[in-house]
Amino acid sequence: MRILFASQAIDGHFNPMTGVAMRLKERGHDVRWYTGRVFAGKLQDLGIPLCPFKRAVEHRADNLFELYPERAKLKGPWAIGFDGEKIFASNISNFFEDLRELDEDFAFDVLVADSSMFIQRLVMHLMGTTVVSFVVIPNMESDPLVPPLFFGFLPARNPVERAWQGMAGIISDKVILRAASQSYRRQHAVYGQEVPKGGRLTDEPYRCSDAVIQTGTMSLDFPRRNNNPKVHYVGALLPYRLPGGTAGEPPPEGYASTIAVTQGTVDNADQDKLIRPALEALKDMEGALIMVATGGRGTEELRERYRQPHIQIRDYLDFGSLFETTDVFVTNGGFGGVQLALSKGVPLVVSGVNEGKNDVNARVEFAGMGINLRTDAPSPDKIRAAVRTILSDPSWRHRASQIRDHFAAQDPPGAAADVIEKARPDRAG
Structure with a gap:
């Protein structure tokens, strides 16, 4: 055809x-x-x-x-x-x-x-x-x-x-x-x-x-x-990866938990909405590796401000590989990223309104796969509390693993x- x-x-x-x-x-x-x-x-x-x-x-x-x-x-x-x-x-x-x-x-x-x-x-x-x-x-x-x-x-x-x-x-x-x-x-x-x-x-x-x-x-x-x-x-329909394609620089090892953060590729001009509050929320969690994808905006400026060794800030991340070892995904609710995370059994903290992301995040909340902060610009305190809730309660990971099995089928x-x-x-x- x-x-x-x-x-x-x-x-x-x-x-x-x-x-x-x-x-x-x-x-x-x-x-x-x-x-x-x-x-x-x-x-x-x-x-x-x-x-x-x-x-x-x-x-x-x-x-x-x-x-x-x-x-x-x-x-x-x-x-x-x-x-x-x-x-x-x-x-x-x-x-x-x-x-x-x-x-x-x-x-x-x-x-x-x-x-x-x-x-x-x-x-x-x-x-x-x-x-x-x-x-x-x-x-x-x-x-x-x-x-x-x-x-x-x-x-x-x-x-x-x-x-x-x-x-x-x-x-x-x-x-x-x-x-x-x-x-x-x-x-x-x-x-x-x-x-x-x-x-x-x-x-x-x-x-x-x-x-x-x-x-x-x-x-x-x-x-x-x-x-x-x-x-x-x-x-979950994911981008095609050419055989032999690079997965990018692997994340550091030796951390008790891994938290991934992104504000997507469209609504990421104002990093005060999610990326900066998330970094403020998580900068003192030294036992956790914080992996941040900026979408190519303000990466060097953020690196200068957040020099902690457990914080890795990059233009882009290979989330397909990273989610294999991620414990929580903090995101504004892009549907592709949400699906990819759940296909790997990763629970979410979601916060976003524009481009219909609030409808995506409502579904995450309804399915019990994450915590919906229900705002476009959450405070560091709310992000920190949500991340700690998920890390401390295995039931979040359990529910995410159930939907992972649906995707894997x-x-x-x-x-x-x-x-x-x-x-x-x-x-x-």
């Missing part, structure tokens, strides 16, 4: 898809990738041809504030609403025109689309192409039992909470996502595509796909009343590749 992967030019969207693409390539399929030029080197290393954006704006983790300076002033749901319109919805027509042109030279049989590109309806209805959506965040599809997105809610436990969450859902639809939804409908109207009323913008990838690859496991999701048969939970790239190979168009719906 001729298979085209399509993703945002953002690491957290691109990287989880690479292992699946390589598995399909190994199975003999002709695999190519539509994304930004920022990934040209990575795709060359993987031997996958790049079909670069032409009309589409290349939104990257390192240029969002340059493209949209006003974004830095927004927080929580308002930041998500801004991203929904500017970063995601605004590019839909550009993506689609690029894909139609690309199809003339590479008539792909299946499009494996990053769900956040929101191109599924146009590709299925106007190109007649099989579409498999790839979801790199928790399941976005609305359900009566699942709280509305962007607020970090746990499932409602009583009528009062259900009523409150119902109101929040209306705010999400009518206020936070209003501009993005209007843009989505306008762009589809240009192509004569009427978007049905009811449901939410974030339901569209689930409505308009032949199959949906959902990263993670059902044990890391909220209970649902309606289980969409198109949705396939495949486990799956071959994520193989399971996802199977979904793509078996996808069949169903035009009747």
